[in-house]
Amino acid sequence: LKVRVVRSSPPSSQFKATFQESYQVYKRYQMVIHKDPPDKPTINQVRLVPVSFEDPQFKSSFNQSATLFARYQMAIHKDTPSDCGENEFTRFLCDSPLEAQNAPSGPECGYGSFHQQYWLDGKIIAVGVIDILPYCVSSVYLYYDPDYSFLSLGVYSALR
Numbered sequence: 372l373k374v375r376v377v378r379s380s381p382p383s384s385q386f387k388a389t390f391q392e393s394y395q396v397y398k399r400y401q402m403v404i405h406k407d408p409p410d411k412p413t414i415n416q417v418r419l420v421p422v423s424f425e426d427p428q429f430k431s432s433f434n435q436s437a438t439l440f441a442r443y444q445m446a447i448h449k450d451t452p453s454d455c456g457e458n459e460f461t462r463f464l465c466d467s468p469l470e471a472q473n474a475p476s477g478p479e480c481g482y483g484s485f486h487q488q489y490w491l492d493g494k495i496i497a498v499g500v501i502d503i504l505p506y507c508v509s510s511v512y513l514y515y516d517p518d519y520s521f522l523s524l525g526v527y528s529a530l531r
Contacts, residue, residue, distance in 0.1 A: 408522065416491060417531070422465055422484040422500075432488060435495050440464065443514035464500050464512060478503060489515075489524060497524040 377385045401407040420428045437460045444455035464486075471483035480503065487499035497515035501508055515524045 416489060418488045418490065419480055420486045420488055421471060421480070422467055422486055423471065424465075429486065432486075432495060436460075436486065436488070436498055439495055439498065439516060440514050443517065446517040447514075467502070469502055474505075477505065484511075487528070489528070491519070496522075497528065499528045 375385070377383055377389065379386050382390075398407075402409060418428065420426060420432065423429055424433075437457050440460045441450075441452065441455040444450040445452065467484035469483050471481055473481040482503050482505060484500070484502050487501055488495050489497035489499075495516075496519045497513065499513045500511040502511060510529065513525050513528050
């Protein structure tokens with residue numbers, strides 16, 4: 372048995388070179404030990420979208436995200452439709468005091484507020500609202516399609 376300590380942040384060349392192999396071990400472990408289904412979202416099905424009505428990905432997925440938010444709020448938190456309309460969604464999860472910033476020494480995506488979208492079969496099944504800051508990532512909120520609650524997307528998102 373050989374054990375290596377590999378820097379993950381910032382990612383070292385060893386980390387990058389072994390990422391897919393490590394991920395496959397993790398996925399197999401999750402399926403065998405925790406009985407995760409094989410179709411649990413993977414890294415390729417997660418999109419980080421800046422919260423900006425100027426961003427094409429954000430604009431094109433806005434209606435789907437807002438509809439999913441309303442469905443989640445009504446099923447999980449028993450909100451009424453008027454409590455989780457498009458205006459409430461925008462106020463709660465799209466309007467942010469953070470200004471987007473791209474620092475030369477920062478992450479490729481920049482700093483600011485993002486919607487981390489989890490896609491499966493061409494539709495959004497969960498959204499993690501996160502703020503990426505210089506020294507941390509802050510999880511603001513997560514909502515998901517109640518039909519996919521068996522995937523434990525909140526746990527997956529927190530670990531990711």
